[in-house]
Amino acid sequence: MFVLLMLFLFKYIDDLIGKGFEWYIILELMMYASATNVAMALPLSVLLSSIMTYGSLGENYELVAIKSAGISLSRAMYPMVIVVTLLAMSAFIFSDYMLPVANLKYYSLLWDARQQKSGFLIKEGVFNNSFPGYSIRVNNKDEDGQTLHGVMIYTRNAAQNNNSVLFAKQGVMYRTPNDKFLVLRLKDGIRYEESPGETGNARQRFSRLRFKETEQKFDLSGFKLKRTNEGEFSRAYQMMNLKQLRFFRDSTQHQVDSGLHANFRLMSAYYKYFNFSHRPVKGKPYAPLKPDYLKKVDIYAQISTVNNAANEARSIKDLVKGRNERYKEVSKDIRKSIIEYQKKFTLSAACLALFLIGAPLGAIIRKGGLGLPVVVAVVFFLIYYIISTIGEKSVKEGSLSPVIGMWIAIGILTPIGFFLSYKAATDSVLFDMDSYKKFFNRLFKRKAA
Numbered sequence: 001m002f003v004l005l006m007l008f009l010f011k012y013i014d015d016l017i018g019k020g021f022e023w024y025i026i027l028e029l030m031m032y033a034s035a036t037n038v039a040m041a042l043p044l045s046v047l048l049s050s051i052m053t054y055g056s057l058g059e060n061y062e063l064v065a066i067k068s069a070g071i072s073l074s075r076a077m078y079p080m081v082i083v084v085t086l087l088a089m090s091a092f093i094f095s096d097y098m099l100p101v102a103n104l105k106y107y108s109l110l111w112d113a114r115q116q117k118s119g120f121l122i123k124e125g126v127f128n129n130s131f132p133g134y135s136i137r138v139n140n141k142d143e144d145g146q147t148l149h150g151v152m153i154y155t156r157n158a159a160q161n162n163n164s165v166l167f168a169k170q171g172v173m174y175r176t177p178n179d180k181f182l183v184l185r186l187k188d189g190i191r192y193e194e195s196p197g198e199t200g201n202a203r204q205r206f207s208r209l210r211f212k213e214t215e216q217k218f219d220l221s222g223f224k225l226k227r228t229n230e231g232e233f234s235r236a237y238q239m240m241n242l243k244q245l246r247f248f249r250d251s252t253q254h255q256v257d258s259g260l261h262a263n264f265r266l267m268s269a270y271y272k273y274f275n276f277s278h279r280p281v282k283g284k285p286y287a288p289l290k291p292d293y294l295k296k297v298d299i300y301a302q303i304s305t306v307n308n309a310a311n312e313a314r315s316i317k318d319l320v321k322g323r324n325e326r327y328k329e330v331s332k333d334i335r336k337s338i339i340e341y342q343k344k345f346t347l348s349a350a351c352l353a354l355f356l357i358g359a360p361l362g363a364i365i366r367k368g369g370l371g372l373p374v375v376v377a378v379v380f381f382l383i384y385y386i387i388s389t390i391g392e393k394s395v396k397e398g399s400l401s402p403v404i405g406m407w408i409a410i411g412i413l414t415p416i417g418f419f420l421s422y423k424a425a426t427d428s429v430l431f432d433m434d435s436y437k438k439f440f441n442r443l444f445k446r447k448a449a
Contacts, residue, residue, distance in 0.1 A: 004037040005030055015114045032106035039347050042091055044381045047354040051373040054362030063363055073425045077359055084355045088348035095344045096241050103238040108230045131218045146173050151186060164193040184216040237340040245341045252334050263323055267316055335395055335402055342406035349410045356417025360424035384409050
């Protein structure tokens with residue numbers, strides 16, 4: 001979790017630093033981010049801890065003592081299987097009840113934080129446009145951060161159609177006690193202003209004003225964190241539980257089905273085939289048009305028939321084009337909702353599957369600590385993560401069934417876990433390099449003979 005939180009900070013560091021947030025805002029954001037990272041951190045932690053635990057038992061010959069007492073490895077794993085099963089059930093409850101709320105809090109707060117303006121209001125040698133209607137530039141600032149030198153303030157008042165530029169040699173910057181305004185107390189300066197002339201006079205008016213001391217106030221209300229209504233984010237699939245996802249999928253599928261019936265009724269009006277009765281007339285057999293019908297009529301009738309058919313085809317194409325794009329968007333939304341629905345279950349299944357890999361693997365390699373177990377755990381977790389990511393993207397594109405795409409990683413790793421469990425129960429030397437060297441030496445000796 002610590003590593004994932006560092007990745008979160010590295011990703012959004014530019015959006016969080018320098019905006020004047022209180023410490024508890026950053027802490028709250030990190031807390032919600034840690035909750036959203038459980039889906040990745042929990043399976044990896046189960047895999048790593050199981051490898052380290054059973055690797056340490058094997059390294060200290062405790063597994064040998066257990067087996068010498070007549071207890072098989074599978075029986076010795078029963079308590080941990082029960083613990084991991086309870087953990088998987090807890091992960092399911094967390095993903096269904098707590099994770100949607102954490103996602104809602106996290107994404108809404110992150111959105112507000114990224115939209116927040118920078119708290120560094122005035123920088124040296126840079127035009128600052130944070131205040132609406134003003135551009136402020138300062139040549140340099142003293143070490144106290146409040147004394148300014150070479151101040152230029154450009155003001156644009158669109159309502160009154162006038163421009164104003166102020167230059168000051170020196171100034172002092174401070175905030176009011178209620179933190180509502182930023183005050184610039186300027187000294188030894190001059191102000192130039194252009195404004196439209198009086199009524200009926202097209203000439204502009206130019207004025208120049210010198211001052212010894214003046215003050216400029218700027219509103220700071222736009223720099224305070226403003227929270228967006230969380231209801232605007234509640235329609236996202238990550239913020240829904242199983243009941244809400246089922247309701248969304250059923251209602252959206254109903255819209256798709258009703259849209260198909262509506263499309264059929266609209267398009268049937270453009271087909272002349274549906275405008276005539278196809279029932280055979282009594283006493284006359286029904287004779288459909290033959291493929292060589294156009295060859296039997298004159299050239300004008302052929303041109304007219306082809307033009308009518310082309311017009312009908314274009315009309316139907318224009319009608320279906322817009323509805324087809326809408327159908328693709330709705331179908332993609334349904335697939336996304338199914339993906340989130342399946343993720344509620346795959347988190348628990350991933351914990352069980354990776355435990356089946358980690359526990360026997362630790363018993364086989366017989367290494368504890370943070371050395372080889374970490375490398376092996378990362379390799380297997382990357383396999384799981386890559387396969388699940390490819391499956392999820394395939395589901396979003398519609399090239400793979402949602403159930404197959406979301407469970408393909410579990411389906412691949414579970415047989416590997418049972419195979420490793422069998423090898424560990426039979427004291428296999430699966431990772432013993434000496435046995436492989438002996439095997440290849442015997443193989444090459446046979447070929448040489």
